[in-house]
Amino acid sequence: MSKLSLGGKTSSGKLSSWVQPSFGDFFGGSGLNTLPSTKGLSGESKSKARSSSADVGGKKPKKRKGEPQTSKPEPGVFSSRRGSEENQDEPWVDVHAPQTQAELAVHKKKVEEVESWLRVHLDLKGTNKGGAVLLLTGPSGCGKTATVRVLAKDACCHIQEWTNPTTAEYRTDDSFRESFDPASRFNSFHSSSQTAAFQEFLLRANKYSRLQMSGDDGAQERKIILVEDFPNQFYRQPGCLHDILRRFVRTGRCPLVFIVSDSLSGDTSSRLLFPKDIQEELSIHNISFNPVAPTSMMKVLSRIATVEASKSAGRISVPDKAALEQLCSGSSGDIRSAINSLQFSSFTDFSLEKSLWASKKGKSSTSAAKPSARPKGRGRSAKSTEVLEESPAIGGKDASLFLFRALGKILYCKRESYEAGDVPKLPAHLSEHQRDKLLVDPELVIERSHMSGEFFNLYLHQNYVDFFSDVEDVARASEYLSDADFLTAEWTSRSTMLEYGSSVATRGLIHSNTARAQAAHQSSVGFKPLHKPHWLHINKTYRENYLTAQSLFISFCLTPVSLVTELVPYLAKLSNPMRNQAQITFIQDVGHLSLRRLPGRLKLEALCDKDPGLLDLDSDHEETGPQSTEPGTQTTLPGDTTAVPTLPNSQEPGGDLPASQPQPTTAEALLDEEDLLIEEYDSD
Ligand SMILES: Nc1ncnc2c1ncn2[C@@H]1O[C@H](COP(=O)(O)OP(=O)(O)OP(=O)(O)O)[C@@H](O)[C@H]1O
Structure with a gap:
């Protein structure tokens, strides 16, 4: 890729290395202190802010969540390192950071949605229409930040990113010393100053353009303000953030992008920081990303493995398809985690065969090596169920299921026929209870829904009837649900009985549904909307x-x-x-x-x-x-x-x-x- 095509990133990369030492000496020599807000403002990206603070304070840069070792350099910088003498220990997530939209492992539609929003709101500058706010949500490591960076580069605008000032940075501040004055309260100082610093950052980022350097073209005037780190105070008092945003929306001149990662059990942070009413009031546009699809993830992993293997002169071998599949499924759609795991596994004395996630039970490569062993007629869903039921690999991410999917697994209760000879025979008088093999493990499903068994039962109770076609079955299922309630009614034994209660409810419900008893005759219920209890x-x-x-x-x-x-x-x-x-x-x-x-x-x-x-x-x-x-x-x-x-x-x-x-x-x-x-x- 030519340097020219890298746009602002390359030039900014150069400039920072030119500017940094001068100011570093200045601050270091004179004993003057940098304000946290100035750092937030001057830093185009976290990495730069971090590296400059490291220079000044002599501290190690803070690690970005989920990233190994070093701070995150700019994508533009990596591209120039690709193929050159980059450090062997450089994280592959950074070395192989996507440079173009085509390289992004994010669904095309999401990228287009973000792109069209940016295009509209970058061009509104000067029209005095106020600031526009975009909220990107989705699981961690699904490429939200990578998408914004690639699109910003395409649109030739630079990203001005907020980073929470660290305590070390405060330590250089005079007011920090004052905070130890018994008359002042440390907590109030810390939280209010973080909020104040954030407010000042927004004000300055909005008001002032970047210094023009030789080599910059006019287009570099355009910028996006990016916020991924939130001052802690906002989690305690989201109202503070809302007030700041109200002001920004009235006076802002450039787009403001927030990135909030979902927690395992749902998007609690985004709901807390950006409740629905605030989103409506401030016209905040929300785009929700999905976990990276296994096919895209596979492509990226294979590409990286091939490139790294060819560079390593035999030290690294390309892992086989089965091992890569195992990596994909273990990362739950988190591409950062998958790439980190791939790199970890490639150390010389740590080949994939010996690697931690090549299954504790040693079944990964063997099972995948014999795909014919899988019974015929099992489609994608059966395969994914198998993945769900496998114990998660060490080094892999915690698998989790959104409630919607977890309920679907119980209500649709997929089965597969027994192979001839395997069929367990029930006595004649119990033949009505004969069922095909269940492909879900109800207890595991509840565990991965990150919800208590009782609440899970509540959702089942509300929704199960639509999935039944026989009133006798409904009666039997409702009996099981009542039994489950009964098991947990006594408070003294409740904590012990909770798990039994949810097993009785889920297994009872699945068993009662005779229309779905045989894999070959599972009636198609089609899509049924689910409701909250x-x-x-x-x-x-x-x-x-x-x-x-x-x-x-x-x-x-x-x-x-x-x-x-x-x-x-x-x-x-x-x-x-x-x-x-x-x-x-x-x-x-x-x-x-x-x-x-x-x-x-x-x-x-x-x-x-x-x-x-x-x-x-x-x-x-x-x-x-x-x-x-x-x-x-x-x-x-x-x-x-x-x-x-x-x-x-x-x-x-x-x-x-x-x-x-x-x-x-x-x-x-x-x-x-x-x-x-x-x-x-x-x-x-
Ligand atoms: N093809 C690719 N698509 C997306 N990201 C990739 C790709 N290849 C490598 N990466 C790296 O994967 C990481 C994706 O993390 P990113 O910061 O974009 O996630 P995120 O959704 O913003 O989550 P978080 O909030 O946890 O940071 C980045 O470091 C990126 O450089």
Whole structure:
């Protein structure tokens, strides 16, 4: 690739090496300090910011997550190293960083989507339309950053990237010393200064252009602000970030790109930092990346292995296809992890045959070497199931399943026929229970869904009926679900029985579905949309009502259950309850069991393929589990006594009640049925 075609990256690479020593000497010699924000601003990429800080402070550059050894240099720099005398220990993820769109192992459509967004918003500069914000989400190592870098290079614009200032950087700051002053609070200093530094970085990045150097063309004026590291304070108070973004959207002049990687069990960070309402308010465009597809991953790995083998003069051999496949499946769509593993395996005294992921049980190469051993008629799904059921390779990534896929595995319950002779024979009277071999391991599926068995059961309960075609089967499945509930009802044995409960529910459900009992006759159910359990909604309303009742009628000193089941229905019977407006509204809402308000067909919320599942629940619910918050059990409502919502007119409930109204002092009497004489209070 010619140097010219590398655009700004090459020139910036050169410039930084020209600029760096001068400033490094300056700072080092004079004892002057760099501000974190200046570093964020001046650094075009993390690597540069890191290397300059290393020069100044004499510290080692911080390691990027998931990357081995060195800090991440710019793609442009790597391309010039390709094929030249690069260090043997250089991470291959960096050496083989993609340079063109064609080299990216990301789905074409995603790349095009990002490209068209960038094209539109890079050209808006000067139109005073404000700043545009793009949010890229997806699992770690699926190429989000690589895509932005390649596209920025194509569009001849440079990337200005924010890096969280490290404590070492603060150490050089005068205010750091002040922070040890007993009068000042260290924590507040640290968090507020990180936020302030971030704010200043955005302001400066937005306001000032890069210094023009000889060799730069005008096009290099264009830039993208990239944020992948977030100040910790934002996780504690996302509102801070939202305020900064509001300001940016009004005054911004260049596109701002955020990259947030999903966690194993769902995109919790992006939901916390960029909730739906903020995305709508600020018109943040969200593009969600998928894990790298195995075919693309295979291509990249084979290419890298071939190139490295040819360079190594025999020290590295190209691993066979089976070993590469094993690597792909072990990396769960994380290309960085796959390439790192490939490099690790290629050390001379660590050939693939001996390598850690060439299966603990030594079955990888042997099984793959005999593809004919696989029974005929097993398609892709069977193969992927086999992968799922294998114990994960050491050095491979933790495999995880999104809830949507995990539920599908249970509900569609793929089977395969036994080979002749293998068929287990059940006695004649049990022949109706004869089933083909199951291709899923329900316990493993639950484990990989990163969700408690009880919640998983809840989702199954909501969705299973659509997958059944016989009412007898439904009855049997519902019995199994009830049994599972029953197993975990007793709190003393709950922790032990939880796993049994989920096994009974999942295996019972799979077994009951006779339409899917034989592999050859598995009826095609087609695609069925999945829904979130209605229980989540009911439970949420139930908790809210309890909390509201407690805050509105606090002076009655009744338990939430008594309030909602005794006091409020009673007040609802009074024609003139003489309460404040908030109380009257609540009484009308909750105190009546009106026929008119019986819901018709429920409108359920669809479950999407990336949903983490616990969308409507507070984290404390996960530990509590569904049973304990079942209406009527009232014992373990986490929020019961702690979080009381602030409601209008709720400060002095029942403060000025006439004599005809139940008084707070009669609270005990209210519990006694004999004293509940309607005639005494009802004016009619
Ligand atoms: N063909 C390729 N496509 C994408 N990335 C590749 C390719 N070949 C090598 N890589 C390297 O794989 C790594 C992909 O990581 P990247 O930083 O883009 O992931 P990410 O989705 O941003 O996740 P994270 O948030 O964890 O950084 C990069 O270091 C990139 O250089």
